[in-house]
Amino acid sequence: MSTTTVRRRLTRDESRAQTREHLIDAARHLFVTNGYGGASIRDIANNAGYSQGAFYSNFSSKEDVLLELLRRHMDAEAMQLTTLMDDNAQLPEQMLAQLEAWASTLNHDADWCMLSIELQLHARRSLSFAADYQKVWDKHQSEIGGVIDLLFKKLGRSTPAEPHELAAAFMALSHGLALQKTTDRQELTGRLIMVFLRGLIASST
Amino acid sequence: MSTTTVRRRLTRDESRAQTREHLIDAARHLFVTNGYGGASIRDIANNAGYSQGAFYSNFSSKEDVLLELLRRHMDAEAMQLTTLMDDNAQLPEQMLAQLEAWASTLNHDADWCMLSIELQLHARRSLSFAADYQKVWDKHQSEIGGVIDLLFKKLGRSTPAEPHELAAAFMALSHGLALQKTTDRQELTGRLIMVFLRGLIASST
Amino acid sequence: MSTTTVRRRLTRDESRAQTREHLIDAARHLFVTNGYGGASIRDIANNAGYSQGAFYSNFSSKEDVLLELLRRHMDAEAMQLTTLMDDNAQLPEQMLAQLEAWASTLNHDADWCMLSIELQLHARRSLSFAADYQKVWDKHQSEIGGVIDLLFKKLGRSTPAEPHELAAAFMALSHGLALQKTTDRQELTGRLIMVFLRGLIASST
C-alpha cells in the first residue's frame, strides 16, 4: 500500500503472527460458512495454505481458535460501541443518528452476525466455552442497555421494558435476521432496528 | 389416557409408523440438543431404541429426517396461525390479545425455536434443502405479514415498514432470543414481541 | 481338514465371530512383533483383512483387544496347569516329569512369552488394565506356587524361599529368556527351569 515498499524478510515472530492470522481468517470464514461443527481443522489449515500441524502449532484445539475469534469479536464490538458512549453531551437526535449508524454497521459484514450465532450455538454446547462467552455477552448487553437507558433518560421518558431486555431484543433481532439470509438483508437489519426503536420511543411515557 | 384401553397387536403399517415416530422424536431431540451436524444417526437410532438399519428403512438419509421435521414444523406453525386468521370480524383489541397468546406459545416449547434455527442453518448449507425450506418460510412469512397488515388496517393506520418485513423481524426476534438461552427467557420472548408491536402501533400514522 | 466338507454360508454370528477371531490373531501377532505401542489399529485391521471400522465394530479400543488377549492367555495358562494339579496321588518323580513337560511347553510358542511381557508392560502403564492384569497374575502365581509347595512336601523337604516367590522367579526366568531371543532358546528355557528346580531341591533340607 505504501508508495515505496521495502520487501524484507519477516522476522520469526512476524512470520508466526502472519500464519496465525491466516489461520484465524480461514477459521472465521469456514465457521461462518459451514458452522463450527462443519468446519474441519484440515479444511481450515488447507484453506489458509498450511498443514494441519501448523494449526496445532498455533492453537491447542478447534475450540481454541473459536475462543480467539470470540476475543476479537468482543474487542470489535467494544470499539463499535465506543462512539456511542463517548460523548455524553450530545442531543437525543444526535444519539439516534449515531444509533442508526451503528445499526447499519451490523450489515456491512454479512458474516459478522453469523459468527456471533456460531459463538452462541457453541456456548450452548460446550460448558467451558460458555463460561468465557457469558462474560463477553453480559458486558456487551449491559453496554447496549446503558446506551438505551441514556437515550430514554435524555428524552425524559421511561423504557417500556428493562434496558437490558431491550438490548437483548435488539441483538436477537439482528441475529435472527442474519439467519434468514434474505438477499436484500444487507440494508434491512439496520432499518428495522430503527423502526423498532422509534416505536419504543413513541410508545413510552 | 382413556379409562379402558384395548391393547391389540399393531398392524404392520402401524408398527412401521410407530418406529418412524420414535425415530423422528429422537432426531428432533438430538438436532435441538447437539445440532444437525452434531447428531449422529447411530445416536438417533439408539436413542429411539432401534438399530441404524431401522433408520434407513424409514428415511433415505439424515437430511431426509430433517425434511420430515421441516414438514411437521410447517404444519404446526400453520395450525398456530389458524386461530389468528380465522375470524376476520374481530376487533383490534381481540386481535392483539390473540397475538399475545400466539407470542406466548413461542415460549412453551423451548426446543421449538432451536429446531427452527437448525432448519434455517441447514438451509443455508444445503441447496436442495434450501429449496424446500424456502417454500415453507415464504408461506409462513406472508401469513404473519397478512395478520400484521390486517391489524393495522383495522386500526386505520399504515405499517411503519412492509408487513412482510415486520413479519420477518418478529420471527427473527423470537429466534434470536431462543439462541440466548437466558434462564428467564421462558416468558421474555412473548412479552418483548408485544412491547415491540405496541411500539410499532404507537409510532404508526 | 475334514474328509467331507459341506461348505455352507456362515450365519451372521459365525461370521462375526470369525472376523473377531481374525482380528485377535492379527493383534496378537503384531503386539508380539512390534509391541503394544508399535502396533497400530490400521495395521491390525489390514493384517486381518478388514477395515479399521471392522475393528471398532468388534472392540471398543486398542486396549480392549489386549484385554481379550489377556483373558485368553489366562485361560490357556489355567489349562496348562490343570494337568500339573489334577492328580494329587502321583509320585515326586512323576511330578518332576510333568513339570519338565510343562516347562518345555513354554517354548513351543515363541510368541507366548512375548505376549506375556507385553501384557506386563502395558499393566505398568495403564492403571485400568493393571487392575485386570493383577487378578490374572495373582491367580497364576499362587497356582504355580501351590505346585511347587506340593512337590517339596512330597519330597519331605522345605522350600528355600516362599513358594510364591519361587513361582515368581520361574515366571521371571521364562520371560527374561524370551526377551533374549537367542536362536537356540527354543529348548533352553525348559531345560534351565529344570536345572534350577533340581538345584533348589538339592539345596533344600
Added chain:
Amino acid sequence: MSTTTVRRRLTRDESRAQTREHLIDAARHLFVTNGYGGASIRDIANNAGYSQGAFYSNFSSKEDVLLELLRRHMDAEAMQLTTLMDDNAQLPEQMLAQLEAWASTLNHDADWCMLSIELQLHARRSLSFAADYQKVWDKHQSEIGGVIDLLFKKLGRSTPAEPHELAAAFMALSHGLALQKTTDRQELTGRLIMVFLRGLIASST
C-alpha cells in the same frame, strides 16, 4: 558437594555437554516410564528444559539417544563386574559374598532393569540397533559366565549347564522380576539369585 564452589561460566563445550547430559537423563527417565515408543522427543526435550531443536543438535535421531544409553549401560555393567573379576586369588566364600553384593546392586535402581528391558525390546525390532546391542550383550554374558565358571572351578565342581547359559539365566531372572514391579521386589531379586545360585552349587558334582 565441595564446601567452597567457584561458580564460573561454562565453556562452550561444557555447556554443550551439560545440555547433552540433561537430555540423556530425561530420555532415560521417559524410556523407562513410558517405553521407547511411548516417549516423544518433544517430551524428552521439554522434560530436560530444552527445545526439540536442542535434541537434534545433540542426537541425530531418537534411536541415537537410545544408543548412547546403551553405551552407558554397558560401561556401568562393566564397572559392576570389575569387582567380581578383579581378585582371582579370593576364596569361594568371598566370591559368593561378592556375588551377593553384586546381585543386590541390581535392586538399588529399580529403573536399571527396565532400561535393560527397553534396550532388549528395541533390539528385537531394529536391525541396526540389534547389531550394536549384540556386542554389548555377548560381552556381558561371557563375563558373567566367566565368573560363574571360576566359582565352580574353585569349588571343584562342574556347572550343571554351560556357564554362559547360566549367565543368561541370571540376567533373565533379574529382568523378569523387574517386569513384575512387585512392591517388595527391592530386596527380592538379589535374594532369589542367591537362592538359585546356592541350589546350582548344591546340585553340582
Added chain:
DNA sequence: CATGAATGAGACTTCATTCAT
C-alpha cells in the same frame, strides 16, 4: 548451539451409509 514453527505421515476414533441376513 539452540530455537520452535512448520511439515507430512500416521495415530486413534467416529461417521453416514450399504447389504447380507
Added chain:
DNA sequence: TATGAATGAAGTCTCATTCAT
C-alpha cells in the same frame, strides 16, 4: 421390516524430523 457388521472417508490430534532464524 429391521438388524448390525462392515466399509471408506473423514474427523481430531501427535509424532519424528527439518530448517530458517
